[in-house]
Ligand SMILES: [Zn+2]
């Protein structure tokens with residue numbers, strides 16, 4: 661079985677599992693080791709199956725459970741030098757830390773993992789393409805605009821987890837967020853709005869895409885049903901209404917999406 665499930669998605673914690681048979685890799689570990697074990701169990705998976713953890717960037721919602729999980733199970737962690745140096749400075753780095761160059765191709769276990777740079781306010785944020793044989797699984801959250809490079813990197817994927825973070829109007833009107841934070845989220849190094857997410861989809865959707873998962877949805881400045889409705893409309897307008905689409909939630913494990 662080759663596929664992907666979101667274990668947690670949103671500003672309170674992100675963790676995605678990619679599976680090839682009995683081998684798993686995680687993209688980010690922004691949930692506790694205890695929660696991770698519980699969530700894996702929901703899909704009859706076990707922490708001993710995790711062969712590696714690939715980190716997108718150092719923000720807490722992506723690394724809060726990283727060190728404990730990796731150190732307890734001696735799971736190798738992969739990130740770029742800038743992110744690794746930051747984690748070390750903050751004493752959040754695991755023992756088994758391995759560096760890659762953005763844009764390189766890492767063969768690990770039964771996966772080939774390709775990190776690529778995205779525009780975000782981390783020290784050196786990446787998104788990932790994961791290949792199992794000729795199947796391409798893409799996980800791209802935490803970036804501020806639809807750059808050509810990002811669109812290019814996401815082309816031809818079989819499974820896609822893409823950010824649909826906020827509704828611009830809801831963000832502007834949100835009383836809970838100070839102006840400075842709003843500016844940060846809306847900037848080119850912030851997060852993807854629903855509209856920008858659709859802009860990327862216009863370039864990336866293709867007839868062989870099996871599942872689209874929308875993630876890192878804000879609970880204050882977006883709404884799960886709004887994300888779903890808007891994306892469904894966009895899919896219909898683009899002639900992809902048959903595509904399986906799902907919104908990844910903060911507190912619930914998603915189904916396993918397989919190729
Ligand atoms: Zn994040």
Ligand SMILES: [Zn+2]
Pocket residue numbers: 717719780782802
């Ligand atoms: Zn971030």
